[in-house]
Amino acid sequence: MWQWLLRTVENVGADPADGEEIRIQKRMLVAVTGIVTMFAVVWGVVYWLLGEPVAGVIPLGYSVLTAINLVVFSRTKRYRLFRTTQLLLLLVLPFALQFVLGGFVGGSAVTLWGLMAPLGALVMQGRREAVAWMIAFSVLLVASLVLQPSMDIENDLREGVVPLFFLLNIFALSLTAFLVLNYFVGQRDRIQAQLEVEQAKSDTLLLNVLPVEVAQDLKDHGVTKARSHESVSVMFADVVGFTAYAGSVSPERMLALLTEVFTRFDEICQRHGVEKIRTIGDSYMAAAGVPVERHDHAEIISRAALEMIDYVSGVDVEFRIGINSGPLVAGVIGTTKFQYDIWGDTVNTASRIESSGEPGRIQISERTYEMIKHTFECVPRGLVEMKGKGELYTWWLIGERDGEERPAPETVARSDGPTVSFDQVTGDR
Numbered sequence: 113m114w115q116w117l118l119r120t121v122e123n124v125g126a127d128p129a130d131g132e133e134i135r136i137q138k139r140m141l142v143a144v145t146g147i148v149t150m151f152a153v154v155w156g157v158v159y160w161l162l163g164e165p166v167a168g169v170i171p172l173g174y175s176v177l178t179a180i181n182l183v184v185f186s187r188t189k190r191y192r193l194f195r196t197t198q199l200l201l202l203l204v205l206p207f208a209l210q211f212v213l214g215g216f217v218g219g220s221a222v223t224l225w226g227l228m229a230p231l232g233a234l235v236m237q238g239r240r241e242a243v244a245w246m247i248a249f250s251v252l253l254v255a256s257l258v259l260q261p262s263m264d265i266e267n268d269l270r271e272g273v274v275p276l277f278f279l280l281n282i283f284a285l286s287l288t289a290f291l292v293l294n295y296f297v298g299q300r301d302r303i304q305a306q307l308e309v310e311q312a313k314s315d316t317l318l319l320n321v322l323p324v325e326v327a328q329d330l331k332d333h334g335v336t337k338a339r340s341h342e343s344v345s346v347m348f349a350d351v352v353g354f355t356a357y358a359g360s361v362s363p364e365r366m367l368a369l370l371t372e373v374f375t376r377f378d379e380i381c382q383r384h385g386v387e388k389i390r391t392i393g394d395s396y397m398a399a400a401g402v403p404v405e406r407h408d409h410a411e412i413i414s415r416a417a418l419e420m421i422d423y424v425s426g427v428d429v430e431f432r433i434g435i436n437s438g439p440l441v442a443g444v445i446g447t448t449k450f451q452y453d454i455w456g457d458t459v460n461t462a463s464r465i466e467s468s469g470e471p472g473r474i475q476i477s478e479r480t481y482e483m484i485k486h487t488f489e490c491v492p493r494g495l496v497e498m499k500g501k502g503e504l505y506t507w508w509l510i511g512e513r514d515g516e517e518r519p520a521p522e523t524v525a526r527s528d529g530p531t532v533s534f535d536q537v538t539g540d541r
Contacts, residue, residue: 124138124142124182124185124186134191136296137191137235137236138191139295139299140236140295140296140299142182143292143295144198144232144292145178145182147291148178148202148228148288149175151171151284152171152172152174152175152178153172153175156168156170157172160172162269164212164213167209167212170208171209174201174205177201178198195237198232199233199237202228202229202232203226203229203245203248203252204226205225206222206223206224206226207223207255210222210223210256211259215256216260218269218274220274220275220276220277220278220280221278221281222277223253224281224282225281226249227249227285228285228288229248229249230242230243230249231292232245233245235292235293323387323402323403323452336443336444339403339441339442340439340441341401341402341440341441341442343401343405343438343439344399344400344409344437344438344458345400345401345413345414345435345436345437345480345483346397346398346413346436346437347386347398347399347400347413347416347433347466348395348463349377349395349396349397349431349432350395350396350431350432350466351394351395351429352432353429354393354394357428357429369427369428369429370391370394373424373427373429374396376420376423377396377398380419380420380423381398381416383416384400384415384416385400385406385412386398386399386412387400387403389453390451390453398413398416399413399440399442399454400413400416402440402454403442403452409437410435410484411483411487411488413435414435414474414476414480414509417474418512420433421433421472421473430471432466432469432471432472432473432474433466433474433475434463434464434466434467434468434469434474434475435462435475435509436459436461436465436476437480437483438457438458438479439456439458440454440455440456440457440458441454442455460500460501461477461498461501461504464498464499464500464504465504465506467498468498468506473508474508474509475506475507475509476507477506477507478504478505478507481507484509486513487513488510488512489511489512490507490509490510492505492507493505493506
């Protein structure tokens with residue numbers, strides 16, 4: 113029952129088009145209005161019973177005007193008019209009541225209720241507007257001081273009642289201000305918690321697109337600059353015969369398989385410290401040594417490639433992987449839809465090395481081989497003719513020297529090995 117009543121009161125004047133801030137302001141103003149109205153009714157009845165009917169009419173009149181204002185507000189949704197009217201009533205009527213009761217002492221500091229106007233404006237309107245209300249309150253205080261000598265300081269309140277009303281006014285005003293600020297802080301904390309949840313979601317999405325260091329730089333400065341890297345290892349992994357496979361299965365099956373494989377690739381890259389760059393259709397691109405440079409980039413990307421090739425040996429399609437090492441440029445493309453990317457001959461060569469590879473094998477460049485030859489078992493393939501690159505000497509990556517080694521493919525001596533043409537090894541694409 114009470115929860116239903118509270119929700120009903122809170123939603124007085126609510127508009128579906130309201131933003132979160134306006135919605136909170138409306139709820140606070142209605143709550144303040146309700147609390148002050150309850151005290152006003154009590155004060156009005158008490159003044160009437162104590163022989164001050166004129167003084168009783170003022171708070172009771174406030175209650176009636178507020179009730180009418182709430183009805184109009186609930187029907188018209190005119191929040192600014194409702195807010196201005198209520199703040200004006202809170203400001204003026206306490207001073208009118210003080211005048212009737214004989215000044216500051218006779219009125220038992222009832223003028224303090226006028227402070228609810230600038231305080232209410234501060235949390236429900238804005239800092240600039242609150243200053244204006246505070247000035248108005250100060251002007252009325254000064255006017256009360258000027259008019260004090262001309263007021264009849266006697267009233268029909270019994271001896272001892274005036275000090276009691278001093279206590280009640282101070283307590284009731286303090287309680288009202290505390291309840292309002294407590295509600296305000298509660299709403300603020302709720303919004304802050306929501307913002308933190310949304311911020312976490314935003315950060316997660318950003319980190320899914322960009323490396324951690326680049327994302328942080330973008331958050332801190334709003335921009336991120338492209339950087340040159342002297343030594344990076346780049347890997348391409350591609351499905352062999354993807355066109356034929358795509359024509360033999362449903363789009364749903366193809367998408368499910370690529371999602372499963374590339375999700376596993378993501379996990380492998382993350383575990384080995386390799387940065388995923390992007391996927392393009394059936395091709396997976398990653399790099400080690402960016403955005404944070406590290407001396408063992410060729411080793412960690414080789415370990416990741418070996419784990420990937422082991423994993424895909426158990427799926428419906430075959431992959432080939434190519435790795436090259438060298439300098440490149442890395443940075444973010446775009447200002448709205450961000451994309452971290454890498455450019456340079458090292459990248460292009462890595463792509464050619466992958467394209468000229470064989471199913472289920474990892475082909476690496478001579479640069480990569482020189483970096484890992486003491487740690488990994490490699491066998492030479494020989495010179496390979498690559499489109500746009502000419503003849504490049506490549507190696508097969510077999511495994512780590514201290515780990516389980518794969519059966520070596522037929523090797524080709526570097527000095528007299530045959531040349532394998534690019535067209536011979538890319539016919540399935």
